[in-house]
Amino acid sequence: MQVHKYDVVIVGAGGAGMRAAIESGQRAHTAVLTKLYPTRSHTGAAQGGMCAALANVEEDNWEWHTFDTVKGGDYLVDQDAAEVMAKEAIDAVLDLEKMGLPFNRTPEGKIDQRRFGGHTRDHGKAAVRRACYAADRTGHMILQTLYQNCVKHNVEFYNEYYVLDLLTVEEEATREDGSTFMQKRVAGVVSYDLADGEIHIFQAKSVVFASGGLGKIFKTTSNAHTLTGDGMAIAYRAGIPLEDMEFVQFHPTGLAGLGILLSEAARGEGGILRNADGERFMERYAPTIKDLAPRDIVARSMAEEVRQGRGAGPNKDYVLLDLTHLEPEHIDSKLPDITEFARTYLGVEPYTEPVPVFPTCHYAMGGIPTTVDAEVLQDNETIVPGLYAAGEVACVSVHGSNRLGTNSLLDINVFGKRAGISAAEYAAGAEFVELPETPETATVEMLDVVRSGSGGERVAAIRSDLQETMDANMQVFRSEETIREALDVIDKLRARYRNVQIQDKGRRFNLDLLEAVELGFLLDMAEVMTVSALHRQESRGGHYREDFPDRDDDRFMLHSMLYKDPEAEMEGIKGIRFDTKPVVFTRYEPMERKY
Amino acid sequence: MSTTSDVAEPASKVDLDQGEGGGEVPSFDITLKVRRYDPEFSEEARWDEWTITMFGTDRVLDAMHKVKWEIDGSLTFRRSCAHGICGSDAMRINGRNRLACKTLLKDLDTSKPITVEPIKGLPIEKDLIVDMEPFFQSYREIMPFLINSSPAPTAERLQSAEERQRFDDTTKCILCAACTSSCPVFWTDGQYFGPAAIVNAHRFIFDSRDDAGDLRLEVLNDKEGVWRCRTTFNCTDACPRGIEVTKAIAEVKQAILTRAM
Numbered sequence: 069m070q071v072h073k074y075d076v077v078i079v080g081a082g083g084a085g086m087r088a089a090i091e092s093g094q095r096a097h098t099a100v101l102t103k104l105y106p107t108r109s110h111t112g113a114a115q116g117g118m119c120a121a122l123a124n125v126e127e128d129n130w131e132w133h134t135f136d137t138v139k140g141g142d143y144l145v146d147q148d149a150a151e152v153m154a155k156e157a158i159d160a161v162l163d164l165e166k167m168g169l170p171f172n173r174t175p176e177g178k179i180d181q182r183r184f185g186g187h188t189r190d191h192g193k194a195a196v197r198r199a200c201y202a203a204d205r206t207g208h209m210i211l212q213t214l215y216q217n218c219v220k221h222n223v224e225f226y227n228e229y230y231v232l233d234l235l236t237v238e239e240e241a242t243r244e245d246g247s248t249f250m251q252k253r254v255a256g257v258v259s260y261d262l263a264d265g266e267i268h269i270f271q272a273k274s275v276v277f278a279s280g281g282l283g284k285i286f287k288t289t290s291n292a293h294t295l296t297g298d299g300m301a302i303a304y305r306a307g308i309p310l311e312d313m314e315f316v317q318f319h320p321t322g323l324a325g326l327g328i329l330l331s332e333a334a335r336g337e338g339g340i341l342r343n344a345d346g347e348r349f350m351e352r353y354a355p356t357i358k359d360l361a362p363r364d365i366v367a368r369s370m371a372e373e374v375r376q377g378r379g380a381g382p383n384k385d386y387v388l389l390d391l392t393h394l395e396p397e398h399i400d401s402k403l404p405d406i407t408e409f410a411r412t413y414l415g416v417e418p419y420t421e422p423v424p425v426f427p428t429c430h431y432a433m434g435g436i437p438t439t440v441d442a443e444v445l446q447d448n449e450t451i452v453p454g455l456y457a458a459g460e461v462a463c464v465s466v467h468g469s470n471r472l473g474t475n476s477l478l479d480i481n482v483f484g485k486r487a488g489i490s491a492a493e494y495a496a497g498a499e500f501v502e503l504p505e506t507p508e509t510a511t512v513e514m515l516d517v518v519r520s521g522s523g524g525e526r527v528a529a530i531r532s533d534l535q536e537t538m539d540a541n542m543q544v545f546r547s548e549e550t551i552r553e554a555l556d557v558i559d560k561l562r563a564r565y566r567n568v569q570i571q572d573k574g575r576r577f578n579l580d581l582l583e584a585v586e587l588g589f590l591l592d593m594a595e596v597m598t599v600s601a602l603h604r605q606e607s608r609g610g611h612y613r614e615d616f617p618d619r620d621d622d623r624f625m626l627h628s629m630l631y632k633d634p635e636a637e638m639e640g641i642k643g644i645r646f647d648t649k650p651v652v653f654t655r656y657e658p659m660e661r662k663y
Numbered sequence: 664m665s666t667t668s669d670v671a672e673p674a675s676k677v678d679l680d681q682g683e684g685g686g687e688v689p690s691f692d693i694t695l696k697v698r699r700y701d702p703e704f705s706e707e708a709r710w711d712e713w714t715i716t717m718f719g720t721d722r723v724l725d726a727m728h729k730v731k732w733e734i735d736g737s738l739t740f741r742r743s744c745a746h747g748i749c750g751s752d753a754m755r756i757n758g759r760n761r762l763a764c765k766t767l768l769k770d771l772d773t774s775k776p777i778t779v780e781p782i783k784g785l786p787i788e789k790d791l792i793v794d795m796e797p798f799f800q801s802y803r804e805i806m807p808f809l810i811n812s813s814p815a816p817t818a819e820r821l822q823s824a825e826e827r828q829r830f831d832d833t834t835k836c837i838l839c840a841a842c843t844s845s846c847p848v849f850w851t852d853g854q855y856f857g858p859a860a861i862v863n864a865h866r867f868i869f870d871s872r873d874d875a876g877d878l879r880l881e882v883l884n885d886k887e888g889v890w891r892c893r894t895t896f897n898c899t900d901a902c903p904r905g906i907e908v909t910k911a912i913a914e915v916k917q918a919i920l921t922r923a924m
Contacts (some may be wrong), residue, residue, distance in 0.1 A: 105795060107838050108741075108749040165819040168809025170827060170834050170870070177821035202834070208748060209834065220808040263788070292743040325720065328746045338673070346677040380679070393673050409746060412765060413720065422679065528732030571736030574703045577789040580736040 141468020469609025523567020
């Protein structure tokens with residue numbers, strides 16, 4: 069075991085982590101711990117763009133962007149946070165341009181902008197050109213540009229270091245009203261070096277979680293194999309609550325059967341969805357902005373078409389993305405990567421044939437609750453000094469119950485930057501918190517249990533059963549019955565997980581071992597997500613309950629907060645305490661959400 | 664204003680051929696033959712073979728996963744996004760560098776064993792995993808970041824669409840190392856910068872916003888620089904992103920000569 073000391077430790081080297089590192093690295097002694105090499109993160113898979121009201125091609129302003137974000141999130145967005153994001157979007161894009169990002173350009177040489185789902189002119193009047201982009205590989209360019217700037221600033225990376233535990237201490241503290249409570253403080257993290265299996269403790273004044281999402285809970289997903297909810301699960305196990313975990317975004321256009329993402333930019337550039345009868349069905353569901361309605365609405369409409377028997381293909385189980393009316397040159401210049409995906413993986417020629425698509429699990433709106441300065445909350449009000457989170461792992465909440473397209477690339481840049489600055493500034497005035505006596509114990513025990521397991525259960529079999537049940541019961545349509553079914557299956561899978569057995573017994577590059585650990589994270593997060601969905605007896609954004617098809621602001625205009633608590637028991641579910649947190653309103657009253 | 668072209672409103676309903684795409688996915692048996700090496704247990708590398716049933720839409724990565732998840736959990740390889748964008752899973756498949764997640768089994772000759780080996784020229788750590796550090800070291804040496812010493816404007820730096828297009832091809836690089844590890848010069852001389860580093864230098868040398876082209880050209884004019892390239896085109900063939908790597912190297916050579924004049 070080795071012990072390292074840094075002012076700031078950043079967990080994750082995707083967009084949020086590297087954006088934080090660029091800020092923190094110039095202000096404080098900073099290390100980035102990442103389970104992948106930096107440019108392997110899934111930020112690179114983002115395609116369409118990053119919205120900012122630059123008004124380079126038509127009238128626009130950040131207030132409209134704020135409104136669209138709030139409405140897109142079905143009013144569960146904290147409006148103060150959305151305002152911060154929309155305002156700072158402009159500088160976030162300009163920062164990237166100055167760092168070297170090769171955006172597409174207008175004839176005047178400015179950053180070009182295009183349409184994207186849910187982004188509108190003047191509070192919903194028409195689609196607006198707000199998404200700054202680099203062909204259909206904007207995420208790739210952001211990830212490369214941020215890595216390039218990390219190289220420029222000599223950011224210190226620990227590649228293929230898996231963070232497996234968050235070290236915190238608790239001390240009694242007094243609130244202003246005189247009541248006492250247990251204040252958490254961060255001491256560092258425990259990590260595992262993939263190369264040789266050694267444990268490394270990183271003591272730090274500030275820890276920033278920027279470890280991404282959990283798409284691998286589902287079978288059909290646009291997410292990477294490595295997106296297993298690690299950061300959320302580690303925080304949750306350390307007693308940090310998770311907010312709004314029931315809200316998962318299903319991106320409308322995953323390649324049918326594969327889930328590989330085809331950007332919304334395809335529709336922003338004029339592509340449309342059709343059912344087996346050749347109908348442009350979105351005209352029925354969102355008469356004003358049609359195919360550019362927000363993702364939750366489009367995904368549900370697609371699933372509804374299939375349920376009504378109007379799906380295409382031999383099994384009538386997908387719809388079609390039609391680009392055939394677009395000029396091939398236009399497709400080549402604006403959508404080169406995604407049309408290649410269609411050719412490579414489905415053998416479909418998008419110039420002349422419509423592409424089979426179906427919703428795919430894409431993004432977790434929920435996560436570790438934070439303030440707008442990326443400070444992590446241990447309850448509704450109390451921050452954990454020195455602990456920060458940004459990007460998909462966090463819930464600020466700027467996405468509410470449904471994230472608008474492009475707002476994740478924006479989120480990682482705005483709140484990644486804020487997290488890096490906050491963490492470095494905090495570290496400048498703070499002392500190290502003393503490490504617990506044997507900080508590695510819990511991690512070593514967890515790894516030993518997995519290494520020595522002899523119950524014969526395979527990781528892949530349990531994971532696959534989890535993914536099947538989540539696709540079947542927790543996708544775009546949910547009900548008490550399906551949610552209970554999922555919970556029941558998850559419970560059985562947790563029992564099987566205790567009998568998991570791996571085959572690789574070595575110390576070097578033991579990914580067999582790490583996949584088993586990741587499965588543990590997935591199971592925890594699937595349970596939290598499902599319990600959260602059970603409590604929300606309404607339909608809002610990405611969470612649609614067939615037994616409660618309407619939004620219910622009286623009962624549920626509240627964030628869900630779930631805590632790991634061995635004492636808790638609610639509706640027969642043990643070990644999870646459920647609470648709520650008020651939504652922050654500034655200027656927008658909730659309205660019915662029509663497009 | 665915008666370069667986004669306005670298209671006419673598409674028809675509400677069109678006639679479609681029924682049953683296009685998708686359909687019953689055929690299955691077939693393949694033999695996967697993988698080069699194994701784990702110095703923790705043996706200094707000797709070996710070949711392992713498995714015969715498995717796969718489907719028409721499956722990629723080499725799916726076959727590797729099937730073995731790892733159902734037969735031998737110790738089979739070790741890197742992967743993440745599984746659709747050709749993260750650059751983790753470059754491997755030598757049937758003697759050619761490719762991404763395992765972009766290589767469909769049905770496009771290979773499945774009547775013979777499909778061989779999978781680690782990419783060449785980098786130290787092998789375990790099975791398909793190689794030490795990437797020498798690769799990233801070369802990358803860092805060419806100063807892979809925008810350098811512009813003039814005061815930044817309040818808004819964006821202007822760049823015409825043509826200027827932007829000039830280096831478009833080399834912005835596509837995902838640092839997978841398929842090109843560098845396919846290069847015979849790199850195999851025999853690990854000090855050679857290799858195609859990927861030159862591609863990333865090209866991306867900045869030809870960016871109208873960058874001031875440090877001369878510095879990078881100087882770095883690449885080194886004895887381990889562009890002049891080691893023997894134009895075998897292996898790199899261009901290997902690139903999973905379709906970058907014209909050899910052409911980019913030639914343009915960098917040309918730029919060095921032009922500057923020397």
